[in-house]
Amino acid sequence: MYIPSHFAEHRPEELARIIREYPLGVLVTHRAEGLDANHLPFEFDPDAGAHGVLKAHVARANPVWQRGASGSPVMVVFRGAEGYVSPNGYPSKHEAHRQVPTWNYEVVHAHGLLTVCDDERFVRGVVARLTRRHEAGEARPWKMSDATPEFIDGMLRNIVGIEIAVTSLVGKRKLSQNKEERDIRGAGEALQAKGLHPIGAAMLAAAAAKRG
Structure with missing residues (x-):
């Protein structure tokens, strides 16, 4: 990933925040047929291992867990x-007419080593934790115990767990930091006025940081 120095994000807490707030990750693997990408919700433990651990599950019918041998880089x-x-x-x-359109964004690339966890206890734990987290904002949070044990057991048999020991986190936050403080702030306010509050708020924070 190309990262100009003014867009680089190295702070572990910011990288963890992006993963926590946007947990649907794209798992990129490489096999004999070429590159493959799977979209999976992950849980991230930033305190495990050297750089954190990612956990998720895939459908047993998905060949990614069979083709991606444990220890494979992903x-x-x-x-x-x-x-x-x-x-x-x-x-x-509006003064010099020397600006062009762009696209601002936040992104984290997590590099690591894959481990396949075809274990019912592991999978049950991942599903339970993901459910508790993402159901927390519901008026009546769904629990695994809301379904019959037989139904849950059957569903768990149809999925396989994966764990990724993170070896590095590469972050980029492109928020117009290479521009004047007033331009960062003005563009951030314009984005918020359009309803794009997360990226607008991030730009306003970048403007405040530049102002000092």
Whole structure:
């Protein structure tokens, strides 16, 4: 991934935040037939191992767990807040007309080593934790115990767990940091006015940081 220095994000807490807030990752693997990508919700433990551990599950019918032998290098892409930025949001555009459109975004690439966990206890734990987390905001959170044990047992037999020991996290937050503070702020406010609040708020924070 190309990362100009002003867009690089090295802070572990920010990288973990993006993964936590945007947990649907793209698992990229390489096999004899070429590259493969699977979209999976992950849980991330930043305190496990040297750089954290990612856990997820895949359908047993998905060949990724059979073709990806334990120990295989993989990458998971987590895309955070993003949005199109019009030059009209930059105050300086209306003075010198020297701005062009761009797309701002946050992204984390997690590199690591894959382990296949075809184990009922592991899979049950992953499903339970993902369910508790993502059901927490519901008016009546669904629990695994809401279904019959026989039904849950059958569903768990149809999935396989995967674990990725993260070897490095590469982050990029493209928030117009290479522009004037007023332009970052103006474009951030314009994005928020369009309803793109996450990326707009991130740009406003970047403007405040530049102001000091």
